[in-house]
Amino acid sequence: MKLHNSLLEKLVDSHYANLFRFALSLAGNEAEAADLTQQTFLLLATKGGQIREIVKAKSWLFTTLRREFYSMRQKSNRMVVIDEHEQNQIEAPENVELDYFKRANAIQVQEALAEVREVFRQPLALFYFEEFSYRDIAEILEIPEGTVMSRLARGREELRQILSRKIHFEGLADNIIPIRHSSDGTKRSHTS
Amino acid sequence: MEPKDPTPLDQSMKKNEAKFILSALRGDGKEDLDVAAKAALTMAQHDGELKCQFDEQVKFDELMRSRLGDTTVPANLRENILAATSLNSRRTGLTRRQTVGAIAACLISGGLLGRRFLSVPNRTNKLVARFRDDMIAEVEHLGKIDHMSSDPESVSRFLKTADPNLAETEVPATLEGGKLFGCKVLEWNGEGVSLICFVKQEGTRPGLHLLTIKAEALPGFEEGSVVNYQETAWTARVWRAGDNVHLLMEKTLS
Numbered sequence: 001m002k003l004h005n006s007l008l009e010k011l012v013d014s015h016y017a018n019l020f021r022f023a024l025s026l027a028g029n030e031a032e033a034a035d036l037t038q039q040t041f042l043l044l045a046t047k048g049g050q051i052r053e054i055v056k057a058k059s060w061l062f063t064t065l066r067r068e069f070y071s072m073r074q075k076s077n078r079m080v081v082i083d084e085h086e087q088n089q090i091e092a093p094e095n096v097e098l099d100y101f102k103r104a105n106a107i108q109v110q111e112a113l114a115e116v117r118e119v120f121r122q123p124l125a126l127f128y129f130e131e132f133s134y135r136d137i138a139e140i141l142e143i144p145e146g147t148v149m150s151r152l153a154r155g156r157e158e159l160r161q162i163l164s165r166k167i168h169f170e171g172l173a174d175n176i177i178p179i180r181h182s183s184d185g186t187k188r189s190h191t192s
Numbered sequence: 193m194e195p196k197d198p199t200p201l202d203q204s205m206k207k208n209e210a211k212f213i214l215s216a217l218r219g220d221g222k223e224d225l226d227v228a229a230k231a232a233l234t235m236a237q238h239d240g241e242l243k244c245q246f247d248e249q250v251k252f253d254e255l256m257r258s259r260l261g262d263t264t265v266p267a268n269l270r271e272n273i274l275a276a277t278s279l280n281s282r283r284t285g286l287t288r289r290q291t292v293g294a295i296a297a298c299l300i301s302g303g304l305l306g307r308r309f310l311s312v313p314n315r316t317n318k319l320v321a322r323f324r325d326d327m328i329a330e331v332e333h334l335g336k337i338d339h340m341s342s343d344p345e346s347v348s349r350f351l352k353t354a355d356p357n358l359a360e361t362e363v364p365a366t367l368e369g370g371k372l373f374g375c376k377v378l379e380w381n382g383e384g385v386s387l388i389c390f391v392k393q394e395g396t397r398p399g400l401h402l403l404t405i406k407a408e409a410l411p412g413f414e415e416g417s418v419v420n421y422q423e424t425a426w427t428a429r430v431w432r433a434g435d436n437v438h439l440l441m442e443k444t445l446s
Contacts, residue, residue: 009274012270012274012277013270016265016269016270016273020266020269021263024263034269034272037269037273038269038272038273039350039353041276042277042353043353044277045277046353072349098248098251098252101252101255102255104259105262106260106263109260110259113260128253128256131222134216135224148216149215152216153212153215156215156253
């Protein structure tokens with residue numbers, strides 16, 4: 001059963017951007033993320049009629065995209081072994097205040113999120129990109145709610161550490177390379 | 193509004209437990225909370241340290257959400273998705289207006305098709321010739337292709353999703369000196385046809401096309417059959433390999 005075109009277009013407009021961002025957080029590169037997003041909507045177009053309630057379409061899209069991602073990974077034998085207990089060796093400033101993070105731009109945050117271990121990154125991305133509750137996230141990731149809570153807490157902590165390290169080291173780099181500010185406020189390195 | 197007094201559940205909840213639950217909440221007041229989440233929130237309202245931590249978490253999350261929301265999305269992604277999904281409407285049948293248009297187009301092109309048939313050797317199956325002519329006409333008026341990619345896996349995946357009958361279509365990365373450019377799904381006599389485009393020179397339009405259709409759409413075209421065509425603008429070859437019939441066509445004049 002197929003989905004009506006106008007409804008499909010509405011769903012594309014509502015979710016394609018965040019679906020792409022979620023795909024980017026999984027795949028780590030734009031081309032694969034765009035492919036995954038397009039693939040997911042194609043599946044929606046062909047199988048969307050099977051979704052019992054249209055309000056479930058959002059969850060369906062994110063669940064399907066994640067499954068497609070793993071299916072792609074399996075085919076290319078690039079399956080990543082997930083170890084929730086492995087510790088990331090992160091050296092970062094301790095007791096960082098919220099104001100410190102305000103220095104981070106979108107690219108730094110995106111890069112920091114990409115460095116968070118996959119097992120924590122997935123729930124965190126869903127938590128940030130769409131207004132999913134921990135119950136929705138549990139359904140999408142097919143894990144218990146308690147596990148979502150724990151992964152959100154640990155993922156956020158990991159993100160904070162990676163981000164503060166990024167800001168810290170990029171700040172150091174700014175001090176090492178002489179920077180002059182142009183009249184439009186953008187930074188330019190001295191070359192002469 | 194004053195926070196209500198802790199309930200028995202609040203009292204039995206440990207601080208660490210409440211912190212754990214709070215880590216999964218947004219704190220925007222829009223969430224559908226269960227009993228434990230409500231209890232954790234109530235506890236945070238009575239515990240200065242917990243409240244401070246939760247407030248900080250909510251602000252951090254808002255900041256992250258706002259920064260991540262600025263992540264650039266490819267400019268043509270929406271159009272590509274809509275173009276790809278519109279294949280489905282093509283398969284649901286033609287509207288009345290489209291049917292009238294299609295009949296008119298057939299009448300106009302009838303003369304051209306007739307002339308082409310005359311140049312086809314008698315022994316050649318007319319059905320195969322019609323398939324070739326129709327496909328040449330499609331390619332000559334090729335608009336935007338459905339999926340642009342030089343990655344065979346990506347093209348293969350697209351075809352599989354667009355039409356499960358095309359799941360086994362082989363997608364080469366290069367063909368006759370042409371580099372994979374992308375694909376489009378067409379329809380001929382109700383059967384899906386994969387069109388895979390190759391480009392021989394960077395920056396030019398695809399000039400080499402490989403089309404594949406299920407052999408059952410061309411009854412009588414036996415295994416091992418090969419037919420070559422040389423026309424004014426196109427060189428084409430049709431052959432059957434297993435369950436598929438392939439048509440390879442290359443533009444000889446621009």
